[in-house]
Amino acid sequence: MPSHRPRAAASTAARQLSTRIERRTAHLSIVGLGYVGLPLAVEFGKAGFKVTGIDTDEKRVRELQRGVSYIPDVPTADVQELVRSGRLEATTDFAVLRKADAVNICVPTPLSKQRDPDVSFIVAATEQLAKHVHKGMLVILESTTYPGTTEELILPRLQETGLTVGRDFFLAFSPERVDPGNPRFNTKNIPKVVGGVTPTCTEMAVQLYRQRLERVVPVSSPQVAEMV
Numbered sequence: 001m002p003s004h005r006p007r008a009a010a011s012t013a014a015r016q017l018s019t020r021i022e023r024r025t026a027h028l029s030i031v032g033l034g035y036v037g038l039p040l041a042v043e044f045g046k047a048g049f050k051v052t053g054i055d056t057d058e059k060r061v062r063e064l065q066r067g068v069s070y071i072p073d074v075p076t077a078d079v080q081e082l083v084r085s086g087r088l089e090a091t092t093d094f095a096v097l098r099k100a101d102a103v104n105i106c107v108p109t110p111l112s113k114q115r116d117p118d119v120s121f122i123v124a125a126t127e128q129l130a131k132h133v134h135k136g137m138l139v140i141l142e143s144t145t146y147p148g149t150t151e152e153l154i155l156p157r158l159q160e161t162g163l164t165v166g167r168d169f170f171l172a173f174s175p176e177r178v179d180p181g182n183p184r185f186n187t188k189n190i191p192k193v194v195g196g197v198t199p200t201c202t203e204m205a206v207q208l209y210r211q212r213l214e215r216v217v218p219v220s221s222p223q224v225a226e227m228v
């Protein structure tokens with residue numbers, strides 16, 4: 001398997017993040033703990049990462065804090081074990097992003113009357129993220145959306161902070177293509193397409209997914225991944 005560690009010319013932030021991912025000491029955060037976000041949080045937790053889930057739904061957060069799953073594909077026993085061992089936490093407080101090395105955005109994008117994805121949840125999550133983005137952070141959008149969302153909507157807002165993508169922070173798109181209830185393909189074995197804003201962004205995101213998922217397919221940009 002080819003190495004997905006960053007090349008020697010990569011920034012210090014990239015090399016440090018890569019080491020944390022490889023050693024599984026990276027602290028992960030999942031924004032949006034529904035059909036997509038909760039299974040992902042559990043997969044990363046099982047891989048040995050410490051995962052903090054953030055959701056605006058207080059009831060869901062309370063259930064997870066008690067170790068209870070509300071998603072049929074995710075057994076309560078798995079959540080219970082991860083919560084008990086401290087590898088899975090849930091909160092409504094976005095300030096935890098200050099300590100996150102990587103963030104996966106899994107918020108809803110319901111279709112509008114015109115059948116366009118409603119990106120208002122992505123915008124709301126990005127606003128929160130912009131308050132806490134920091135050097136060395138990897139941000140991956142997983143919500144289903146239209147081509148251009150990552151680079152036109154998220155990137156400019158995060159760069160307003162003065163941080164530079166590909167050097168200080170890393171941004172990628174990777175659509176969740178899971179089919180809940182499918183007996184053959186699940187979060188772990190469905191091929192994951194990943195497109196970063198820069199080659200280092202792609203490498204960082206691919207490296208993270210390879211810690212747990214079986215098939216990760218790098219593509220040249222977020223737009224290519226958004227068209228899958």
Ligand SMILES: NC(=O)c1ccc[n+]([C@@H]2O[C@H](COP(=O)([O-])OP(=O)(O)OC[C@H]3O[C@@H](n4cnc5c(N)ncnc54)[C@H](O)[C@@H]3O)[C@@H](O)[C@H]2O)c1
Binds near residue numbers: 032034036054145
């Ligand atoms: N469910 C599927 O089968 C499936 C498959 C592939 C892709 N997707 C896509 O994945 C994305 C997530 O879908 P889902 O099915 O997991 O949705 P969901 O409704 O099951 O879960 C979304 C969660 O995000 C939370 N949320 C909403 N706004 C938030 C915010 N600003 N910050 C934090 N949390 C917030 C909600 O409270 C909810 O718990 C969507 O774009 C969807 O199209 C879903």
